Every structure is written in C-alpha cells, then in structure tokens.
Amino acid sequence: MEVKYPELKLRIQSTFIDTILVVVMMFVFASVLDKFENVPDWVRIFLFVLLFLIYEPLSMTLGCTLGNYLNGIRVRKEEDPSKKINFLQALVRYPVKIFLGWISFLTIHSNPKKRAIHDMVSGSVMILR
DSSP states (O other): OOOBOOOHHHHHHHHHHHHHHHHHHHHHHHHHHHTSSSOOHHHHHHHHHHHHHHHHHHHHHHTOOHHHHHTTEEEEESSOTTSOOOHHHHHHHHHHHHHHGGGGGGGGGGSTTOOOHHHHHHTEEEEEO
16 A cells, blocks of 8 residues: 655645634633633633643544544554554654744655654654545
C-alpha cells in the first residue's frame, strides 16, 4: 500500500477548521457558564485553558482532529504509518507546533514525507487516508 502525504494547503485548511471549532466551543462554554450566578473566574479560565490544551493532543492520539477528519488526514507514527501516535508524542508535538506557529510548516516542501518541524520532533507523520 502506497502512503500519500497531504499538501500544505490541506494542512492549513485543517488548522483553520480546528481553530474555528475551538473558538466556537469557547463561546459555548461561556454561554453555559453565563447561565449560572457567580461563577469564579478561575473556573472560566480553567475550562478555556483545558479546551485549548487538550483538544489537539487528545484528538491526535485518537488519530485526527475534526479538521483533519474532514480533509481525510490522519496523524501516524513516522516509523509505522499504520499506527497512531501515543499521548506522549501528541503532548510533545503540540507545544512545538504552537511555539513555532506557521514557521513549523516551512519544512513541508523540503522532505519527501511532507513533515513539519513539529512532526519531526514528535516522530509523527500526516497521511491521507
């Protein structure tokens, strides 16, 4: 079976979809919390940080985020693309991706597996299903 790798355009579309989803979820959380009186600020902060920090690593451990799913992209182990990455790999991958931002995607065109810097650091690869 030949493994195919997503182009930068698909990866950017996936990231955009995931960003919209996280923002919508933040509004949903805010609306739910507004139904209660005297919700401490720390509860709001905790929920928003939890959503922001857990969504992508947990989704990647399961195989893909919503944006990836809609674009037919899956995250896998680089040494064996038939296996999903583990939570530790996802926890390493995400902060590097956040810290480097769009810079991380500069390496996609310079390697045959179209791996971003955060993929290289975590030992992951994005594939097309």
